[in-house]
Amino acid sequence: MTSPQTLTLGNTDIRIPPLGIGTWAWGDRFFWNYGREYTADDIRAAFIAAVEEGITFFDTAEVYGLGRSEQFLQEMLAQTETPIVIATKFFPLPWRVRKTAIRRALRYSLKRLGLASVDLYQIHFPWPPRSTDFWVRALGELVEEGLVRAAGVSNYTAEQMHRAHAILQTRGIPLASNQVHYSLLHRKPERDGTLNACQELGITLIAYSPLEMGLLTGKYTPENPPGGVRSRRYSRAYLERIRPLIGLLREIGQGHSGKTPAQVALNWVICKGAVPIPGAKNARQAVSNAGALGWRLTDNEVQALDDASDKI
Numbered sequence: 001m002t003s004p005q006t007l008t009l010g011n012t013d014i015r016i017p018p019l020g021i022g023t024w025a026w027g028d029r030f031f032w033n034y035g036r037e038y039t040a041d042d043i044r045a046a047f048i049a050a051v052e053e054g055i056t057f058f059d060t061a062e063v064y065g066l067g068r069s070e071q072f073l074q075e076m077l078a079q080t081e082t083p084i085v086i087a088t089k090f091f092p093l094p095w096r097v098r099k100t101a102i103r104r105a106l107r108y109s110l111k112r113l114g115l116a117s118v119d120l121y122q123i124h125f126p127w128p129p130r131s132t133d134f135w136v137r138a139l140g141e142l143v144e145e146g147l148v149r150a151a152g153v154s155n156y157t158a159e160q161m162h163r164a165h166a167i168l169q170t171r172g173i174p175l176a177s178n179q180v181h182y183s184l185l186h187r188k189p190e191r192d193g194t195l196n197a198c199q200e201l202g203i204t205l206i207a208y209s210p211l212e213m214g215l216l217t218g219k220y221t222p223e224n225p226p227g228g229v230r231s232r233r234y235s236r237a238y239l240e241r242i243r244p245l246i247g248l249l250r251e252i253g254q255g256h257s258g259k260t261p262a263q264v265a266l267n268w269v270i271c272k273g274a275v276p277i278p279g280a281k282n283a284r285q286a287v288s289n290a291g292a293l294g295w296r297l298t299d300n301e302v303q304a305l306d307d308a309s310d311k312i
């Protein structure tokens with residue numbers, strides 16, 4: 001087993017590897033085709049392979065696979081001695097308007113995970129009808145009660161994150177993380193100030209969809225587009241437009257003893273100071289994504305990738 005150097009999650013005492021594993025696909029039939037393209041055994045193998053590579057940080061949510069993702073994690077946690085950091089999320093559904101809703105949701109998540117407390121609990125979206133302030137205060141109470149080790153948010157703008165940080169700070173609780181969409185094909189966090197605000201406030205930016213749902217692996221082309229929901233999201237014309245960037249990822253990877261486009265794309269996220277959580281449906285993908293660690297792109301390579309992504 002190799003052990004990547006760990007880093008601190010925000011200003012907490014929680015240590016995580018520089019890359020985690022996203023588990024949205026674990027049990028999700030609608031978007032990711034669980035049960036047809038990959039099975040429960042593939043997921044178990046992905047977990048074991050990730051942990052063997054020292055990837056001990058897993059991101060889930062109550063909504064992933066309608067709870068199946070959390071249940072997979074319970075099963076897998078029972079089979080390892082290795083300390084694992086688990087992040088899950090509260091989904092502010094429109095009918096969840098009372099403070100008790102987050103407590104109840106957490107209780108169900110903990111039950112599915114088989115845990116007494118969770119390392120990181122994130123508010124999934126800054127959605128109405130309740131204000132972000134309302135849910136952040138409620139989250140702070142869960143931290144004070146010891147049910148949650150660290151407080152996080154997701155899909156929050158820089159401004160919403162500043163407010164969440166300030167609210168928690170009055171109770172002496174750090175805002176540990178903001179999980180947002182960030183990849184070479186989605187650089188909004190760089191442009192809207194979220195990445196800068198994270199760095200300024202000591203908040204970890206957790207980058208979701210860092211492979212742009214598989215596109216940055218280079219395996220999808222106009223001739224071989226992804227199926228299912230992704231076929232509506234990413235047109236053939238878009239796949240054509242990203243070809244030069246994929247070519248550059250491949251070329252740069254060759255200069256780093258044959259790193260794959262996916263590994264280079266994940267390393268780019270790490271070089272930007274964020275923690276990518278690529279999804280892995282099987283052991284091969286988990287091992288491959290762990291190969292983004294233990295080396296680093298040069299500043300010139302990061303710049304060249306920035307330039308290529310700017311042209312898309």
Ligand SMILES: NC(=O)c1ccc[n+]([C@@H]2O[C@H](COP(=O)([O-])OP(=O)(O)OC[C@H]3O[C@@H](n4cnc5c(N)ncnc54)[C@H](OP(=O)(O)O)[C@@H]3O)[C@@H](O)[C@H]2O)c1
Nearest residue numbers: 022023024059208209210211212213214217278279285288
């Ligand atoms: N907070 C939020 O609102 C939010 C939203 C989205 C995601 N997330 C989190 O972020 C995680 C990752 O995002 P994501 O799953 O949307 O996208 P992603 O990590 O960019 O892409 C994951 C997909 O790419 C393919 N893949 C991954 N590694 C590969 C490899 N080494 N070689 C070839 N193919 C590979 C797999 O799908 P195929 O094999 O089918 O191509 C996999 O399911 C999620 O699991 C979830 O935990 C959070």
